Amino acid sequence: MSGVLAVLEQRDAKLHKMSLEALAAAQQFGEELGLPVFVAVLGAEIPELAGYQAEKVHVLEHELLKDYTPDAYSIALRQLVEQHQPKYVIFPHTYQVRDFAPKLATAMGRVLVSDVVGHRVENGALVLVRQLFQGKINADIRFEGDAPYFASIQAGAFRADRLKAGSAAVEKTTPELNASQIRTKPLELFRESARAVDLTAAEVIVSVGRGIKEAENIPVVQKLAEALGAELAASRPICDNGWLPMERQVGSSGQTVSPKMYVAVGISGAIQHLVGMKGSKTIVAINKDPEAPIFEVADYGIVGDLFQVVPAIIEALGK
């Protein structure tokens, strides 16, 4: 094959929203490297995939691929990769990929370059950019030794609306798997709380992070939310501490929002939070650390102590 293989994720025969971004990345890598693009999907056929520019869509079907397990997924994919020998294998950086792709790479003596945000091609080789220190620093990573080279793509790093349409042949294969190879037993999927708060419907969101320091200080941002007619939301640590209910969490494990205005108060902007809000139209950040990654996505920012800045904003709004 010697191409770029995009391994996409589905559940209940629906593509994960990051899958098409990973395919967009694979198409772009393929074009810049002069390599054909292949697609693989496990457990169910996704008819729409045949409508994108690619050589072939491999559908891996097996009774043991219906419910995800890291053992079945990595065994099945290893067979595909060994048979077709792609040079690059590209995944969306989802929770599921984080669960099995490092295992697959290890089994083949490789290391997955995880959570890629950018790339360049140098002398026919892909150099990948990923973030260190919770997004504060970037690193350029190169592959060494022989292919295949594995990488996973961060949410929002490549745009699904730039996907090239085309027509790809669909090839169904049944990998060799048997039940004795599967060591973990997946049980039911569940949600803990009914979502009483639908943050996705809010036009303005005021969101609070670690910078608030104590539960007793939550009213400081609550007042700002009231002044702006906004829903109150939070980053993960605030909900973990029980200072606000889980249903108000924005980020990869919470809700993904894109309001007209998102005001991030005392939120440094870890990747997991940014993926949940960076589609917002106007982003305002208030943080004491001028290097906080939240300022990279902000349209407007105030560097300062939130306990002084927030009351000052409320006062200015009243004028």
Next chain:
Amino acid sequence: MKIVVAIKQVPARDSLLKVNSSGTWIEDADLAYEINEPDAYALEAGLQLKEKEGGEVVVLCAGPEGASQTIREALAKGADRAIHIENSGGNAVDPLSLARAMAQALDGEKPDLVLTGLQSDDFGYGQTGVILAEVMGLPHATIIMNIEAAAGKIKVKRELEDGWFQHVEMPLPALLTIQSGATKLRYATLMGIKKAKTKEVKKVAAAGLGSGAAPIRLEKIYMPEKTKRSQIFDGPPKEAAAQLVEKLRFEARVI
């Protein structure tokens, strides 16, 4: 139950980071360090399991001499002993080489359960635990919020995206990567700190770690370029607030 908890020392969360002049790593001489936050939750999960099931908690840490402080803190919180892989390879170590060194250091330990944080706050590869599971030939599950053990098996609660969870069962021995925030972290007691001084820390040399051939190479690091042109107001709070509100009213027109 014998539980190994792999922990890592990382720069303190609010450190102001600077890239060194050669662009190979951060200037780390004057930084304060602390336990990687998800690893603190892995340790807590290990200590709670030991309290319920009995057994032993062994801390495994790869890092330079300075990581001893973080190891002592883990012992003070209740871990029974520690293995310190002396690793001065630093930023040049890829996660596969590191996991192999960790597996080697655990040779003969035969743990029932290995716990790690789900990712590190410095490299953030989010995969050392999964790689270690594969190297050790163990089943695994990632991003775990809760562990119930019964008769050679465990049932875990795995976090998925968008507020979903899943229960997964697996036999022991196994490896789990632990999510932050699922429980409250304990503090070390005065007695714990005293006891920690006498607990065993086995030092294991990791000669050559970071010097051999690796499948990936960190070429250089740098501060990210801002992709969006942000307008930053950094004057006195009242002035900055007034500027912001004016922009929101008349430029962005969102209020």
